[in-house]
Amino acid sequence: MSDQLKSGDHVSSAERRFKVVKEIGSGGQGNVYLVTEEGHPYALKWYNQAASTPEQFQAIEVLIEKGAPNDLFVWPIALVEGLSKDNFGYVMPLIDSKRYTKLSHYFSGEVDAKRFEPIIDACIRMAHGFNELHLNGLCYRDISFGNLFVDFETGDVLICDNDNVTFDNLTEKEDIWGTQGFMAPEVVRGESPPSAQTDLFSLAVVLFRLLNKQHPLQGKKEYEIDIIDIEALTELYGTNPLFIYDPIDETNRPVKGKKDIAEAYWPYYPTFIKDRFIEAFTVGLQDPNHRVRESIWIKDLSKLRASLMYCYACGAQVYYDKEKVAQMGHCPKCQQALQTLPPRLKVGETILMLNHDTTLFMNQIDGTKIMDYETPFARVEVHPKHPQVWGLRNLTEVTWQYALSDQSIKEVHKNGVLPIKDQLEVYFGTIVGNLRTGSNIPQK
């Protein structure tokens, strides 16, 4: 057996036997093959001899025994060998490449995202996946665009290459590695091996890039490097990293007309999410103990999802910003001033947009249920005969209550519809919400 397998070769574990169909990828540690077992397709990662170490073998064994943290992870299912003991590999589920796009391919422009919801949902799911991994005492070590797959229609996520995963207890210098642009500064500087804390930095980079396209540390400083080598990268990401939107130091801003894609996104996000990214790439850049944790991302991203509204002039998706409601500015697509707001629901300090097609989820209403981002809470519906009448369908088991002008109490049971009326106070069980429909934004 050699580093390269041929079509028709077999590899097997103690109980299972797989037939090699063809090579579907390659990397530094070996190649990936399409294999089948009784006609059922799987993926096989086959290590080259240099990577076929006893330590790697044992690491995969442990992962298989431990099992996947949740179903986002494309986890090893069988350790396999060929005829000789020189090489081995592991079998894992095959990713449906018609549905899922590797993030590196998304960033080379292979697919366009049509809406923001799938992007935000993908961000939430990634944060949740890595949160579960970390709660299991593991760390991923190499969160980067090569390992993350997204369905840009649904926001579903798959996390691949899980032979990167290890117990979160690395101490050796030789464990220091990763992907440039995703490694935390202390890893780039060679001071610390990857850990759950450094994963949090890499995750913040992925989230920032999904929402803003540009790399958070690649502004003027990166643009001015002609040939980028390891010394230049160490400076850029390790010894002197500077956020492109650092609130104090403006020397690394995007370069107008040359490297400025973030300028088309960043200024249009609500203040609360910008503040969170500023935290991630200022304090979080320097101090591994002050990185933004996954649950905070999930909370903020869920709020961001509820801030989505439309530009009524061109139909583009834009964000509502409570902090800037008196000066909403213009649409980034058509440049027209934003003048019309959809109905809103205020719960506590949060204002949720009620667009004609909005679905609200449990964690957007109930702040104590952060991880409940997939349980639908309510859906906006436009009356089929009276398009000016909108309602909120109750998708929960809890009966909602509101008072009519004569002080009588009306109830909205499961699947019932609450009419959206200005100033209406609604009791979603114990949670109180207030509806607003005044639609025009005061112009400055």
Next chain:
Amino acid sequence: MTIEREGKMGNRDLHLFFLIDASDSMGYGGKVETLNNAIREAIPHIREIARDAEGCIKVHALSFSTGARWLVKNTDVRDFTWENITTKGVTDMGRGFEILAEKLSTDFQSERGYQPVMILLSDGLPTDDYEAGLKKLKATKWGSKAIRISIAIGSETDMDVLQDFIGDSFRGELKPLKAKNASELKNYIRWASTAASTASINPMKGMLPLPPAVEPEVDVEALDW
């Protein structure tokens, strides 16, 4: 409607240079045919790396025999096809380095990029003053920062020349590769163009993986050189 908006990504490209010996001796024993074939086989693998990279991989190729000439200039690997090269004349390797140095000090003045990758393929001894040409190449900014790899085709090659070309590229960790048969040559060309490209895009200390081991196999292409 998409969420895409106007702006510049400002990505950098990876420039990949093939420097190919097209002297008479390459015409014997199927060497040049294997080389043509091996480069073609490497293309889809280079494309895969380009898909994963931000920015493009741009391919350049020159051949040297009596004199030197450009075969391919600045071609996106997605559009890159390989025309068979033909062999004739002596081994003016130094001239090859010179025309590369000239290009790097003119066309590349205001270019941004990853560390360029340069792959030298030769089966023999230079017949001109290769050292003068190499000096010019290494004196250019892009030449000095390049990851330089060399592959000897067959056993007649002057390995010192190939080692000179590599120089201190990749911190002096690299040795010339010696392809003794067709499968090794294919393997090395694929490795050099892909592993070195990956190492350029994502440089790590001491992370250039070794060329893969191949099972020695007897096949019709495995000619004895």
